[in-house]
Amino acid sequence: xxxxxxxxxxxxxxxxxxxxxxxxxxxxxxxxxxxxxxxxxxxxxxxxxxxxxxxxxxxxxxxxxxxxxxxxxxxxxxxxxxxxxxxxxxxxxxxxxxxxxxxxxxxxxxxxxxxxxxxxxxxxxxx
Amino acid sequence: xxxxxxxxxxxxxxxxxxxxxxxxxxxxxxxxxxxxxxxxxxxxxxxxxxxxxxxxxxxxxxxxxxxxxxxxxxxxxxxxxxxxxxxxxxxxxxxxxxxxxxxxxxxxxxxxxxxxxxxxxxxxxxx
Amino acid sequence: xxxxxxxxxxxxxxxxxxxxxxxxxxxxxxxxxxxxxxxxxxxxxxxxxxxxxxxxxxxxxxxxxxxxxxxxxxxxxxxxxxxxxxxxxxxxxxxxxxxxxxxxxxxxxxxxxxxxxxxxxxxxxxx
Numbered sequence: 001x002x003x004x005x006x007x008x009x010x011x012x013x014x015x016x017x018x019x020x021x022x023x024x025x026x027x028x029x030x031x032x033x034x035x036x037x038x039x040x041x042x043x044x045x046x047x048x049x050x051x052x053x054x055x056x057x058x059x060x061x062x063x064x065x066x067x068x069x070x071x072x073x074x075x076x077x078x079x080x081x082x083x084x085x086x087x088x089x090x091x092x093x094x095x096x097x098x099x100x101x102x103x104x105x106x107x108x109x110x111x112x113x114x115x116x117x118x119x120x121x122x123x124x125x126x127x
Numbered sequence: 128x129x130x131x132x133x134x135x136x137x138x139x140x141x142x143x144x145x146x147x148x149x150x151x152x153x154x155x156x157x158x159x160x161x162x163x164x165x166x167x168x169x170x171x172x173x174x175x176x177x178x179x180x181x182x183x184x185x186x187x188x189x190x191x192x193x194x195x196x197x198x199x200x201x202x203x204x205x206x207x208x209x210x211x212x213x214x215x216x217x218x219x220x221x222x223x224x225x226x227x228x229x230x231x232x233x234x235x236x237x238x239x240x241x242x243x244x245x246x247x248x249x250x251x252x253x254x
Numbered sequence: 255x256x257x258x259x260x261x262x263x264x265x266x267x268x269x270x271x272x273x274x275x276x277x278x279x280x281x282x283x284x285x286x287x288x289x290x291x292x293x294x295x296x297x298x299x300x301x302x303x304x305x306x307x308x309x310x311x312x313x314x315x316x317x318x319x320x321x322x323x324x325x326x327x328x329x330x331x332x333x334x335x336x337x338x339x340x341x342x343x344x345x346x347x348x349x350x351x352x353x354x355x356x357x358x359x360x361x362x363x364x365x366x367x368x369x370x371x372x373x374x375x376x377x378x379x380x381x
Contacts, residue, residue: 163348165357199307201305213342217299217348252285
Protein backbone atom coordinates (compact mmCIF):
# COMPACT_ATOMS: atom_id res chain seq x y z
CA UNK A 1 0.00 0.00 0.00
CA UNK A 2 1.27 3.46 -0.87
CA UNK A 3 0.01 7.03 -0.78
CA UNK A 4 0.20 9.50 -3.65
CA UNK A 5 -0.32 13.24 -3.37
CA UNK A 6 -1.40 15.20 -6.43
CA UNK A 7 -2.12 18.86 -6.96
CA UNK A 8 -5.03 19.99 -9.07
CA UNK A 9 -5.02 23.42 -10.68
CA UNK A 10 -8.67 24.28 -11.41
CA UNK A 11 -12.03 24.01 -9.66
CA UNK A 12 -13.11 21.27 -12.07
CA UNK A 13 -10.52 19.10 -13.78
CA UNK A 14 -9.83 15.53 -14.91
CA UNK A 15 -6.25 14.76 -13.88
CA UNK A 16 -4.66 11.76 -15.60
CA UNK A 17 -2.89 9.80 -12.83
CA UNK A 18 -2.27 6.58 -14.80
CA UNK A 19 1.52 6.85 -14.99
CA UNK A 20 1.80 7.99 -11.39
CA UNK A 21 -0.23 5.00 -10.20
CA UNK A 22 1.80 2.59 -12.35
CA UNK A 23 5.06 4.04 -11.03
CA UNK A 24 3.80 3.85 -7.43
CA UNK A 25 2.82 0.18 -7.67
CA UNK A 26 6.21 -0.96 -9.01
CA UNK A 27 7.62 -3.61 -6.70
CA UNK A 28 4.22 -4.26 -5.13
CA UNK A 29 2.60 -7.67 -5.74
CA UNK A 30 -0.98 -8.74 -6.27
CA UNK A 31 -3.74 -9.53 -8.73
CA UNK A 32 -6.01 -6.56 -8.19
CA UNK A 33 -5.10 -2.88 -8.16
CA UNK A 34 -7.26 -0.67 -5.95
CA UNK A 35 -7.04 3.11 -6.19
CA UNK A 36 -8.88 5.17 -3.58
CA UNK A 37 -9.41 8.85 -2.90
CA UNK A 38 -9.85 9.99 0.73
CA UNK A 39 -11.96 13.00 -0.21
CA UNK A 40 -15.67 13.71 -0.65
CA UNK A 41 -15.48 16.39 -3.35
CA UNK A 42 -13.42 14.53 -5.93
CA UNK A 43 -13.78 11.10 -7.51
CA UNK A 44 -11.91 8.53 -9.57
CA UNK A 45 -12.88 7.11 -12.93
CA UNK A 46 -11.45 5.02 -15.76
CA UNK A 47 -11.99 6.44 -19.22
CA UNK A 48 -10.23 7.47 -22.43
CA UNK A 49 -6.53 8.33 -22.10
CA UNK A 50 -6.14 9.48 -25.76
CA UNK A 51 -8.25 12.51 -26.81
CA UNK A 52 -8.54 15.01 -23.89
CA UNK A 53 -11.85 16.20 -25.37
CA UNK A 54 -13.47 13.06 -23.96
CA UNK A 55 -12.75 14.11 -20.38
CA UNK A 56 -13.90 17.67 -21.16
CA UNK A 57 -17.18 16.26 -22.49
CA UNK A 58 -17.57 14.17 -19.32
CA UNK A 59 -16.96 17.17 -17.03
CA UNK A 60 -19.33 19.34 -19.07
CA UNK A 61 -22.06 16.68 -18.98
CA UNK A 62 -21.69 16.34 -15.20
CA UNK A 63 -22.02 20.13 -14.93
CA UNK A 64 -25.24 20.09 -16.98
CA UNK A 65 -26.65 17.33 -14.76
CA UNK A 66 -25.41 18.90 -11.51
CA UNK A 67 -24.93 22.66 -11.90
CA UNK A 68 -22.48 24.40 -9.55
CA UNK A 69 -24.99 27.19 -9.01
CA UNK A 70 -28.26 25.99 -7.51
CA UNK A 71 -30.06 26.68 -4.19
CA UNK A 72 -28.45 23.71 -2.39
CA UNK A 73 -28.88 23.28 1.39
CA UNK A 74 -25.21 22.67 2.32
CA UNK A 75 -23.75 26.07 3.11
CA UNK A 76 -20.17 25.59 1.88
CA UNK A 77 -21.05 26.23 -1.76
CA UNK A 78 -19.64 22.92 -3.01
CA UNK A 79 -22.66 20.62 -2.99
CA UNK A 80 -22.28 20.03 -6.73
CA UNK A 81 -18.81 18.61 -5.99
CA UNK A 82 -20.17 16.15 -3.40
CA UNK A 83 -22.94 15.03 -5.78
CA UNK A 84 -20.52 14.56 -8.69
CA UNK A 85 -18.18 12.58 -6.39
CA UNK A 86 -20.98 10.13 -5.60
CA UNK A 87 -21.84 9.81 -9.31
CA UNK A 88 -18.22 8.94 -10.26
CA UNK A 89 -17.24 7.02 -7.10
CA UNK A 90 -14.33 7.05 -4.64
CA UNK A 91 -12.35 4.13 -6.03
CA UNK A 92 -11.45 2.13 -9.12
CA UNK A 93 -10.20 -1.45 -9.29
CA UNK A 94 -8.27 -3.02 -12.15
CA UNK A 95 -7.08 -6.64 -12.51
CA UNK A 96 -3.29 -7.03 -12.73
CA UNK A 97 -1.39 -9.43 -14.97
CA UNK A 98 2.30 -9.96 -14.16
CA UNK A 99 2.36 -6.89 -11.96
CA UNK A 100 0.80 -4.55 -14.51
CA UNK A 101 -2.79 -3.26 -14.63
CA UNK A 102 -4.71 -4.94 -17.46
CA UNK A 103 -5.92 -1.71 -18.99
CA UNK A 104 -7.67 -1.81 -22.34
CA UNK A 105 -6.02 0.08 -25.21
CA UNK A 106 -7.68 3.42 -24.46
CA UNK A 107 -8.06 3.24 -20.70
CA UNK A 108 -6.46 5.50 -18.13
CA UNK A 109 -7.22 6.48 -14.52
CA UNK A 110 -8.42 10.01 -13.82
CA UNK A 111 -8.78 11.90 -10.58
CA UNK A 112 -11.96 13.89 -11.07
CA UNK A 113 -11.47 17.19 -9.25
CA UNK A 114 -14.79 18.90 -8.56
CA UNK A 115 -13.77 21.44 -5.91
CA UNK A 116 -10.16 22.43 -6.57
CA UNK A 117 -7.57 23.58 -6.83
CA UNK A 118 -6.34 21.43 -3.93
CA UNK A 119 -3.80 18.83 -2.94
CA UNK A 120 -5.45 15.42 -3.02
CA UNK A 121 -4.44 12.10 -1.46
CA UNK A 122 -4.81 8.86 -3.35
CA UNK A 123 -4.14 5.43 -1.80
CA UNK A 124 -2.82 2.66 -4.06
CA UNK A 125 -3.28 -0.93 -2.83
CA UNK A 126 -2.41 -4.23 -4.47
CA UNK A 127 -4.36 -7.29 -3.33
CA UNK B 128 -17.28 -12.06 6.02
CA UNK B 129 -20.32 -10.90 7.97
CA UNK B 130 -23.85 -9.81 7.24
CA UNK B 131 -25.51 -6.67 8.59
CA UNK B 132 -29.24 -5.95 8.55
CA UNK B 133 -30.42 -2.36 8.67
CA UNK B 134 -33.89 -0.82 8.66
CA UNK B 135 -34.64 2.27 6.67
CA UNK B 136 -37.54 4.52 7.63
CA UNK B 137 -38.43 6.50 4.49
CA UNK B 138 -38.85 5.88 0.78
CA UNK B 139 -35.65 7.83 0.06
CA UNK B 140 -32.96 8.15 2.69
CA UNK B 141 -29.18 8.19 3.16
CA UNK B 142 -28.45 5.94 6.15
CA UNK B 143 -25.02 6.39 7.73
CA UNK B 144 -23.70 2.84 8.34
CA UNK B 145 -20.06 3.77 9.04
CA UNK B 146 -20.01 2.82 12.73
CA UNK B 147 -22.01 -0.34 12.11
CA UNK B 148 -19.55 -1.47 9.44
CA UNK B 149 -16.54 -0.64 11.62
CA UNK B 150 -18.05 -2.56 14.55
CA UNK B 151 -18.86 -5.53 12.30
CA UNK B 152 -15.33 -5.81 10.91
CA UNK B 153 -13.67 -5.87 14.36
CA UNK B 154 -11.58 -9.02 14.66
CA UNK B 155 -11.57 -9.58 10.88
CA UNK B 156 -8.25 -9.25 9.06
CA UNK B 157 -7.33 -7.87 5.68
CA UNK B 158 -6.14 -4.91 3.64
CA UNK B 159 -9.29 -4.05 1.75
CA UNK B 160 -12.79 -3.57 3.12
CA UNK B 161 -15.62 -4.45 0.74
CA UNK B 162 -19.19 -3.47 1.55
CA UNK B 163 -21.97 -4.86 -0.64
CA UNK B 164 -25.72 -4.52 -0.82
CA UNK B 165 -27.75 -7.48 -2.11
CA UNK B 166 -30.58 -5.29 -3.42
CA UNK B 167 -31.41 -3.58 -6.71
CA UNK B 168 -33.31 -0.55 -5.38
CA UNK B 169 -30.71 0.77 -2.96
CA UNK B 170 -27.03 1.61 -3.33
CA UNK B 171 -23.90 2.36 -1.33
CA UNK B 172 -21.75 5.46 -1.47
CA UNK B 173 -18.93 7.17 0.39
CA UNK B 174 -19.47 10.86 1.08
CA UNK B 175 -19.54 13.50 3.80
CA UNK B 176 -20.19 12.24 7.32
CA UNK B 177 -20.36 15.76 8.91
CA UNK B 178 -23.16 18.05 7.64
CA UNK B 179 -26.33 15.99 6.88
CA UNK B 180 -27.34 18.64 4.34
CA UNK B 181 -24.76 17.15 1.96
CA UNK B 182 -26.62 13.84 1.75
CA UNK B 183 -29.95 15.71 1.39
CA UNK B 184 -28.48 17.64 -1.54
CA UNK B 185 -27.28 14.38 -3.11
CA UNK B 186 -30.70 12.72 -2.76
CA UNK B 187 -32.47 15.83 -4.11
CA UNK B 188 -30.09 16.01 -7.11
CA UNK B 189 -30.69 12.32 -7.90
CA UNK B 190 -34.44 13.01 -7.74
CA UNK B 191 -34.11 15.89 -10.21
CA UNK B 192 -32.10 13.68 -12.59
CA UNK B 193 -34.34 10.64 -12.12
CA UNK B 194 -37.83 11.67 -11.01
CA UNK B 195 -39.95 9.12 -9.12
CA UNK B 196 -42.95 10.03 -11.26
CA UNK B 197 -42.39 9.39 -14.96
CA UNK B 198 -44.00 7.03 -17.51
CA UNK B 199 -41.48 4.20 -16.92
CA UNK B 200 -42.06 0.75 -18.45
CA UNK B 201 -41.45 -1.38 -15.34
CA UNK B 202 -44.84 -1.82 -13.70
CA UNK B 203 -43.81 -1.91 -10.03
CA UNK B 204 -43.57 1.88 -9.74
CA UNK B 205 -39.97 1.85 -8.50
CA UNK B 206 -37.95 2.28 -11.70
CA UNK B 207 -36.41 5.48 -10.36
CA UNK B 208 -34.99 3.43 -7.47
CA UNK B 209 -33.36 0.91 -9.85
CA UNK B 210 -31.87 3.73 -11.94
CA UNK B 211 -30.51 5.56 -8.88
CA UNK B 212 -29.03 2.27 -7.61
CA UNK B 213 -27.06 1.87 -10.84
CA UNK B 214 -25.87 5.49 -10.63
CA UNK B 215 -24.56 5.06 -7.06
CA UNK B 216 -23.42 1.42 -7.30
CA UNK B 217 -23.88 -1.75 -5.24
CA UNK B 218 -20.57 -1.74 -3.37
CA UNK B 219 -17.82 0.40 -1.92
CA UNK B 220 -14.22 -0.61 -1.17
CA UNK B 221 -11.86 1.10 1.25
CA UNK B 222 -8.21 0.27 1.97
CA UNK B 223 -7.51 -0.79 5.58
CA UNK B 224 -4.50 0.14 7.66
CA UNK B 225 -3.95 -1.87 10.87
CA UNK B 226 -7.46 -3.25 10.71
CA UNK B 227 -9.18 0.10 10.31
CA UNK B 228 -10.65 1.60 7.11
CA UNK B 229 -8.44 4.45 5.86
CA UNK B 230 -11.26 6.97 5.60
CA UNK B 231 -10.44 10.59 4.90
CA UNK B 232 -11.42 13.14 7.54
CA UNK B 233 -14.94 13.70 6.22
CA UNK B 234 -15.75 10.30 4.76
CA UNK B 235 -18.46 7.92 5.85
CA UNK B 236 -20.37 5.02 4.24
CA UNK B 237 -24.03 5.53 3.40
CA UNK B 238 -26.69 3.06 2.40
CA UNK B 239 -28.72 4.94 -0.19
CA UNK B 240 -32.31 3.83 0.22
CA UNK B 241 -34.36 4.60 -2.89
CA UNK B 242 -37.43 2.39 -2.32
CA UNK B 243 -37.96 2.08 1.43
CA UNK B 244 -38.84 1.77 4.13
CA UNK B 245 -37.40 -1.75 4.16
CA UNK B 246 -34.98 -4.04 5.92
CA UNK B 247 -31.76 -4.19 3.88
CA UNK B 248 -28.89 -6.69 3.93
CA UNK B 249 -25.29 -5.53 3.66
CA UNK B 250 -22.33 -7.91 3.37
CA UNK B 251 -19.01 -6.85 4.88
CA UNK B 252 -15.89 -8.62 3.59
CA UNK B 253 -12.23 -8.10 4.43
CA UNK B 254 -9.69 -9.21 1.83
CA UNK C 255 -8.30 -14.89 -13.76
CA UNK C 256 -10.13 -15.49 -17.05
CA UNK C 257 -11.24 -13.48 -20.05
CA UNK C 258 -14.72 -13.53 -21.56
CA UNK C 259 -15.65 -12.15 -24.97
CA UNK C 260 -19.22 -11.12 -25.62
CA UNK C 261 -20.93 -9.68 -28.69
CA UNK C 262 -23.47 -6.93 -28.39
CA UNK C 263 -26.08 -6.42 -31.10
CA UNK C 264 -27.27 -2.82 -30.77
CA UNK C 265 -25.76 0.61 -30.19
CA UNK C 266 -27.26 0.71 -26.68
CA UNK C 267 -28.03 -2.50 -24.84
CA UNK C 268 -27.94 -4.09 -21.39
CA UNK C 269 -26.48 -7.58 -21.87
CA UNK C 270 -27.08 -10.01 -19.01
CA UNK C 271 -23.72 -11.77 -18.43
CA UNK C 272 -24.54 -13.34 -15.04
CA UNK C 273 -24.55 -16.97 -16.19
CA UNK C 274 -21.48 -16.48 -18.35
CA UNK C 275 -19.56 -15.01 -15.40
CA UNK C 276 -20.69 -17.79 -13.07
CA UNK C 277 -19.69 -20.45 -15.62
CA UNK C 278 -16.29 -18.77 -16.14
CA UNK C 279 -15.44 -18.66 -12.44
CA UNK C 280 -16.14 -22.36 -11.85
CA UNK C 281 -13.03 -23.98 -10.41
CA UNK C 282 -11.56 -20.62 -9.41
CA UNK C 283 -11.17 -19.89 -5.69
CA UNK C 284 -11.58 -16.74 -3.66
CA UNK C 285 -13.87 -14.61 -1.52
CA UNK C 286 -14.43 -11.68 -3.84
CA UNK C 287 -15.48 -11.74 -7.49
CA UNK C 288 -14.23 -8.86 -9.62
CA UNK C 289 -15.61 -8.28 -13.11
CA UNK C 290 -13.90 -5.69 -15.29
CA UNK C 291 -14.44 -4.28 -18.76
CA UNK C 292 -11.40 -3.10 -20.72
CA UNK C 293 -13.37 -0.53 -22.72
CA UNK C 294 -14.25 3.15 -22.32
CA UNK C 295 -17.63 3.17 -24.08
CA UNK C 296 -19.36 0.42 -22.13
CA UNK C 297 -19.82 -0.20 -18.42
CA UNK C 298 -20.84 -2.87 -15.92
CA UNK C 299 -23.65 -2.73 -13.40
CA UNK C 300 -25.57 -4.95 -11.02
CA UNK C 301 -29.34 -4.62 -11.21
CA UNK C 302 -32.59 -6.54 -11.70
CA UNK C 303 -32.31 -9.86 -13.49
CA UNK C 304 -36.10 -10.52 -13.62
CA UNK C 305 -38.18 -7.96 -15.59
CA UNK C 306 -36.22 -6.73 -18.65
CA UNK C 307 -38.22 -3.48 -18.51
CA UNK C 308 -35.99 -2.41 -15.59
CA UNK C 309 -32.88 -2.36 -17.77
CA UNK C 310 -34.82 -0.58 -20.54
CA UNK C 311 -35.85 2.09 -18.05
CA UNK C 312 -32.22 2.45 -16.92
CA UNK C 313 -30.94 2.83 -20.50
CA UNK C 314 -33.72 5.32 -21.32
CA UNK C 315 -32.97 7.38 -18.21
CA UNK C 316 -29.26 7.50 -19.07
CA UNK C 317 -30.21 8.68 -22.57
CA UNK C 318 -32.36 11.49 -21.14
CA UNK C 319 -29.48 12.56 -18.87
CA UNK C 320 -26.82 12.17 -21.56
CA UNK C 321 -28.33 12.46 -25.06
CA UNK C 322 -26.47 10.81 -27.94
CA UNK C 323 -27.01 13.93 -30.05
CA UNK C 324 -25.42 17.02 -28.54
CA UNK C 325 -22.64 19.39 -29.68
CA UNK C 326 -19.88 17.44 -27.84
CA UNK C 327 -16.19 18.28 -28.44
CA UNK C 328 -14.88 14.74 -29.06
CA UNK C 329 -15.09 14.19 -32.80
CA UNK C 330 -15.86 10.45 -32.90
CA UNK C 331 -19.56 10.94 -32.22
CA UNK C 332 -19.63 8.67 -29.15
CA UNK C 333 -19.10 11.10 -26.27
CA UNK C 334 -22.42 10.07 -24.75
CA UNK C 335 -21.06 6.50 -24.52
CA UNK C 336 -17.92 7.65 -22.65
CA UNK C 337 -20.02 9.74 -20.24
CA UNK C 338 -22.45 6.88 -19.58
CA UNK C 339 -19.50 4.52 -19.00
CA UNK C 340 -18.17 6.81 -16.26
CA UNK C 341 -21.65 7.04 -14.68
CA UNK C 342 -22.04 3.23 -14.53
CA UNK C 343 -18.38 2.31 -13.90
CA UNK C 344 -15.87 -0.17 -15.36
CA UNK C 345 -16.14 -2.92 -12.76
CA UNK C 346 -18.38 -4.65 -10.26
CA UNK C 347 -17.35 -6.68 -7.20
CA UNK C 348 -19.44 -9.28 -5.42
CA UNK C 349 -18.57 -11.27 -2.27
CA UNK C 350 -18.41 -15.05 -2.80
CA UNK C 351 -19.64 -17.72 -0.42
CA UNK C 352 -18.48 -21.30 -1.10
CA UNK C 353 -17.35 -20.38 -4.57
CA UNK C 354 -20.59 -18.70 -5.62
CA UNK C 355 -21.34 -14.97 -5.86
CA UNK C 356 -23.62 -13.89 -3.03
CA UNK C 357 -26.18 -12.21 -5.27
CA UNK C 358 -29.43 -11.01 -3.79
CA UNK C 359 -32.63 -12.60 -5.12
CA UNK C 360 -33.07 -10.17 -7.99
CA UNK C 361 -29.48 -9.30 -8.81
CA UNK C 362 -27.64 -10.00 -12.04
CA UNK C 363 -24.57 -8.55 -13.79
CA UNK C 364 -25.09 -6.51 -16.94
CA UNK C 365 -22.63 -5.30 -19.53
CA UNK C 366 -23.93 -1.86 -20.43
CA UNK C 367 -23.20 -1.35 -24.13
CA UNK C 368 -23.30 2.32 -25.07
CA UNK C 369 -21.52 2.26 -28.45
CA UNK C 370 -22.21 -1.09 -30.09
CA UNK C 371 -22.64 -3.39 -31.72
CA UNK C 372 -19.14 -4.64 -30.86
CA UNK C 373 -17.21 -7.52 -29.39
CA UNK C 374 -16.34 -6.67 -25.78
CA UNK C 375 -13.75 -8.17 -23.43
CA UNK C 376 -14.56 -8.79 -19.78
CA UNK C 377 -12.00 -9.95 -17.22
CA UNK C 378 -13.17 -12.15 -14.35
CA UNK C 379 -10.93 -12.32 -11.28
CA UNK C 380 -11.39 -14.13 -7.98
CA UNK C 381 -9.50 -12.75 -4.98
